[in-house]
Amino acid sequence: MTYSVVVKGGNVITPAGAFVGDIGISGEKITALGEDLDAKGATVIDARGHHVLPGVLDVHVHLELPFCGTVSADDYRSGTRAAARGGVTTVIDFAIPPAGGTLNDAADIWMKKAEGKSLIDYTFHICITKFAEHKDQIKGMVERGFTTFKEFMIYESEGWQSDDRALYGTLEKMREYGTMLLVHAESARVLDELIARHHTPEMMKKFGARLHAMTRPNFVEAEAIQRAVQWSEATGGQLYIVHMSTAEGTDIIRAAQGRGVPVIAETCVQYLVLDDSVFGREDGHLFACCPQLKKPADSRRLWEGLHRGEVSVISTDTCTFNREQKAMWEGDWTKIPMGMPGLETLLPLTYTKGVLEGRLTLEEMCMKLSTNPAKIMGLYPRKGAIMVGADADLAIIHPNRTHEVNPSKMETNADWSPFEGWDLAGFSRTTLSRGDVIVDDYKVVGKAGRGRWLPRTTAGLAGSNAEPRMSRLSRGPLSPLRTALIESLVSQ
Numbered sequence: 048m049t050y051s052v053v054v055k056g057g058n059v060i061t062p063a064g065a066f067v068g069d070i071g072i073s074g075e076k077i078t079a080l081g082e083d084l085d086a087k088g089a090t091v092i093d094a095r096g097h098h099v100l101p102g103v104l105d106v107h108v109h110l111e112l113p114f115c116g117t118v119s120a121d122d123y124r125s126g127t128r129a130a131a132r133g134g135v136t137t138v139i140d141f142a143i144p145p146a147g148g149t150l151n152d153a154a155d156i157w158m159k160k161a162e163g164k165s166l167i168d169y170t171f172h173i174c175i176t177k178f179a180e181h182k183d184q185i186k187g188m189v190e191r192g193f194t195t196f197k198e199f200m201i202y203e204s205e206g207w208q209s210d211d212r213a214l215y216g217t218l219e220k221m222r223e224y225g226t227m228l229l230v231h232a233e234s235a236r237v238l239d240e241l242i243a244r245h246h247t248p249e250m251m252k253k254f255g256a257r258l259h260a261m262t263r264p265n266f267v268e269a270e271a272i273q274r275a276v277q278w279s280e281a282t283g284g285q286l287y288i289v290h291m292s293t294a295e296g297t298d299i300i301r302a303a304q305g306r307g308v309p310v311i312a313e314t315c316v317q318y319l320v321l322d323d324s325v326f327g328r329e330d331g332h333l334f335a336c337c338p339q340l341k342k343p344a345d346s347r348r349l350w351e352g353l354h355r356g357e358v359s360v361i362s363t364d365t366c367t368f369n370r371e372q373k374a375m376w377e378g379d380w381t382k383i384p385m386g387m388p389g390l391e392t393l394l395p396l397t398y399t400k401g402v403l404e405g406r407l408t409l410e411e412m413c414m415k416l417s418t419n420p421a422k423i424m425g426l427y428p429r430k431g432a433i434m435v436g437a438d439a440d441l442a443i444i445h446p447n448r449t450h451e452v453n454p455s456k457m458e459t460n461a462d463w464s465p466f467e468g469w470d471l472a473g474f475s476r477t478t479l480s481r482g483d484v485i486v487d488d489y490k491v492v493g494k495a496g497r498g499r500w501l502p503r504t505t506a507g508l509a510g511s512n513a514e515p516r517m518s519r520l521s522r523g524p525l526s527p528l529r530t531a532l533i534e535s536l537v538s539q
């Protein structure tokens with residue numbers, strides 16, 4: 048067999064385990080894995096002394112998002128260049144309908160944002176912001192190739208907030224179509240009340256950006272997760288909690304999975320490696336994101352959840368605002384554009400803080416960054432693993448060579464980074480997307496616009512409208528065996 052590209056001699060991480068050897072690529076696909084593949088006529092990529100990982104899927108990003116009175120600063124050009132440099136080869140963004148718009152309008156608008164600009168493959172979660180109007184449009188979106196939907200339990204002022212009627216009704220539809228609902232879980236009314244109580248000139252002068260954390264105690268997230276889980280349990284609709292940030296939330300997910308509720312949880316890398324002490328810094332307002340950073344104990348519980356299995360995915364929630372945009376706050380924390388850059392540092396942070404510091408194995412990291420997101424979002428086996436027949440999406444990283452995080456040398460449009468000055472290993476030396484080298488020697492070389500939209504037919508653990516697979520687990524406390532079973536259901 049002849050190959051267009053052979054990746055030679057790397058430590059290749061596959062679903063069946065790691066091996067030192069070669070990957071044969073023909074056109075866009077992986078066509079062979081072996082120890083000494085014949086590279087005659089092929090472009091050879093030397094991966095000796097490196098790990099060869101499946102390309103990362105960041106399934107939670109917001110590029111060019113109109114939000115908080117401005118527009119997030121990374122678009123599909125800069126955002127996907129940043130992604131590629133961080134070994135990310137697929138992104139999933141959130142298509143949000145404009146005021147009075149349909150779900151189709153949302154998809155059309157986001158398609159236009161990506162077309163001609165995206166360096167890597169992409170698709171969108173479709174946001175349901177007006178359930179009464181949008182509910183009868185869901186089926187058409189499934190037929191158009193979108194299998195994941197999103198509702199926000201907050202953001203009334205943006206016109207995005209969904210109530211329990213919407214959550215319940217959407218989950219019923221997810222059950223019917225075999226699709227999945229992603230939920231931003233924070234308890235809107237209690238949050239409104241806590242913000243109102245603290246929104247005084249005296250408090251703002253005294254506490255500044257720390258009010259962002261003070262007004263969002265952990266129960267704001269936990270109560271909302273509990274409620275969304277309740278609706279998932281009642282309807283059997285597949286639920287996915289985005290950007291989970293609390294220990295309490297993780298406990299709720301574990302208990303729910305243990306009794307067979309079809310719920311999956313994602314966390315973001317910033318909740319694993321940062322905590323709310325940053326709000327005491329001079330530039331603490333830069334770190335405002337939603338939900339906000341929590342305590343070190345929450346990070347520890349999230350790492351544990353990743354290792355034990357109740358947390359299935361690590362993403363970024365990239366929503367970049369530069370210093371000028373963040374300065375819109377003028378001392379009032381409720382006016383800070385909420386979100387942070389992240390695509391370029393997802394893999395380096397997870398590798399450095401997770402694998403090198405002994406919290407995750409290399410295989411576990413690939414599961415949380417690539418295989419699980421691909422399976423859960425209906426992109427497997429095309430994406431998410433190094434195996435014959437899959438797209439040749441790869442990230443080749445040096446095991447310990449570090450780069451200092453320096454925004455002036457990065458691809459993101461952000462002029463700051465939450466991780467500025469950190470020395471991180473795991474930046475991608477070489478990134479391949481469908482067989483094309485798009486990052487070479489740590490520099491982006493791929494062309495804008497080569498990325499493709501990825502239509503889908505399934506989502507969630509079941510991948511069909513059959514009985515959710517986790518509900519076949521019997522009731523009872525979650526033993527290590529049952530946790531392993533849940534993880535293996537995701538990993539099948």
Ligand code: URP
Binds near residue numbers: 109336364
């Ligand atoms: O602060 C954040 N996360 N901004 C993006 C919107 C969201 O809630 O994900």
Ligand code: ZN
Binds near residue numbers: 231290337338
């Ligand atoms: Zn959110």
Ligand code: ZN
Binds near residue numbers: 107108109364
């Ligand atoms: Zn988000």
